[in-house]
Amino acid sequence: MKRITLLLVFMAAAVFANAQYQFEIEMIPCTAVKDQQRTGTCWSFSTTSFLEAEIMRLGGPQLDLGDMYSVYHIYHEKAVNYVLRQGKANFSQGALAHDVMRVFEIYGAVPESAYDGRKKPGEAYNHSEFSAGMKGFLDGVIQARRPSPYWQEAFTGIVQAYMNEPPATFVFDGREYTPNSFSEMLPINPDDYVRITSFSHHPFYQPFILEIPDNFSNAAYINLPLDEFMSIVDHALAQGFTISWDGDVGEKGFSQKESLAVLPVDPNREDLFTKPGKEEEVTQQNRQEAFESYRTTDDHLMHVVGTAKDQQGTKYYVIKNSWGLEGPDEGYLNMSEAFFRMKTVAILVHKDAIPEDIMQKMLGRQEE
Numbered sequence: 001m002k003r004i005t006l007l008l009v010f011m012a013a014a015v016f017a018n019a020q021y022q023f024e025i026e027m028i029p030c031t032a033v034k035d036q037q038r039t040g041t042c043w044s045f046s047t048t049s050f051l052e053a054e055i056m057r058l059g060g061p062q063l064d065l066g067d068m069y070s071v072y073h074i075y076h077e078k079a080v081n082y083v084l085r086q087g088k089a090n091f092s093q094g095a096l097a098h099d100v101m102r103v104f105e106i107y108g109a110v111p112e113s114a115y116d117g118r119k120k121p122g123e124a125y126n127h128s129e130f131s132a133g134m135k136g137f138l139d140g141v142i143q144a145r146r147p148s149p150y151w152q153e154a155f156t157g158i159v160q161a162y163m164n165e166p167p168a169t170f171v172f173d174g175r176e177y178t179p180n181s182f183s184e185m186l187p188i189n190p191d192d193y194v195r196i197t198s199f200s201h202h203p204f205y206q207p208f209i210l211e212i213p214d215n216f217s218n219a220a221y222i223n224l225p226l227d228e229f230m231s232i233v234d235h236a237l238a239q240g241f242t243i244s245w246d247g248d249v250g251e252k253g254f255s256q257k258e259s260l261a262v263l264p265v266d267p268n269r270e271d272l273f274t275k276p277g278k279e280e281e282v283t284q285q286n287r288q289e290a291f292e293s294y295r296t297t298d299d300h301l302m303h304v305v306g307t308a309k310d311q312q313g314t315k316y317y318v319i320k321n322s323w324g325l326e327g328p329d330e331g332y333l334n335m336s337e338a339f340f341r342m343k344t345v346a347i348l349v350h351k352d353a354i355p356e357d358i359m360q361k362m363l364g365r366q367e368e
Helices: 002-017 042-057 067-084 099-105 129-144 152-164 180-184 226-240 284-292 339-342 354-366
Strands: 023-027 171-174 176-179 194-197 207-211 220-223 242-248 300-310 315-320 332-335 342-351
Touching: 002 207, 023 315, 042 067, 042 099, 042 171, 042 300, 067 099, 067 129, 067 152, 067 315, 067 339, 099 171, 099 176, 099 194, 099 207, 176 180, 194 226, 226 242, 226 300, 226 339, 226 342, 284 339, 300 332, 315 339
Parallel strands: 194 220
Antiparallel strands: 023 300, 171 176, 194 342, 207 220, 242 300, 242 342, 300 315, 315 332
């Protein structure tokens, strides 16, 4: 009997030693998780989710906006950029958060019910062949050396072979809209949103064009020291603002299947996703080194919708992904502060989410 008791105690201790992560979570209201499926359009899904949350925060309705509406228009803008630059630019499925804001400002917005980008109802998204076809055609136009006035019409034909043309008008809640009249009735002003990053190869508190392949539109980002960058993130979430996140998910410590992203000192430890452990200390310097060595690249965009703490008191950020309901948290994941500090490339946030003292520094240096 004594041996059995000791065995039970040992087993209980072993279970406790390998306990799963336990989180206390605080979330900001957001819309349901979606699935980008076999496309490289995370930038649209994440930023559209961000816009949906912003509309709610600003007193508007809970909406399901059409993610593929931005994709349709940005594919055309990327094509023009690629041809005018004679192929010396990036053409792929990727783009960034500010491209969604540009579409909202110029082309408006539509609800998902009016446009979902599918040729057939319910079919899965798959832009692999589509993307290869677009680029092959554009490369042919460039190699011909004298682009005709018809190539854009031909390119549109390729796009519309894979995606329906967006509607000129549609009915929503019993009222007819155009995409522009629909966006105009929403409480979103694209000028209110600020792009922010943190890298030391440019002066702090000043804007610079972020050197990442998907920044085809050459958008400038305000550059801040890392600690001030993170203070904006924490202040924004504490005040009920969500954040559009751009960064790297290529580390071993990132797993949507486990709904977790951590930056362990030892990424090969066996209990990586079952027990909190020591993480890397992230500084401005090693963050910069990771960016310049391509350890950190711009490869995914997601939506930051809350904060969390594990059983050891470590801070995490609640992230809404666009890979469907994968993982125990059904499309959400908890990203440790260390991972966030190292692997975030940039954020997009409402200007009112920036602490006043940091905003004054940003404005002061830009005016010099």
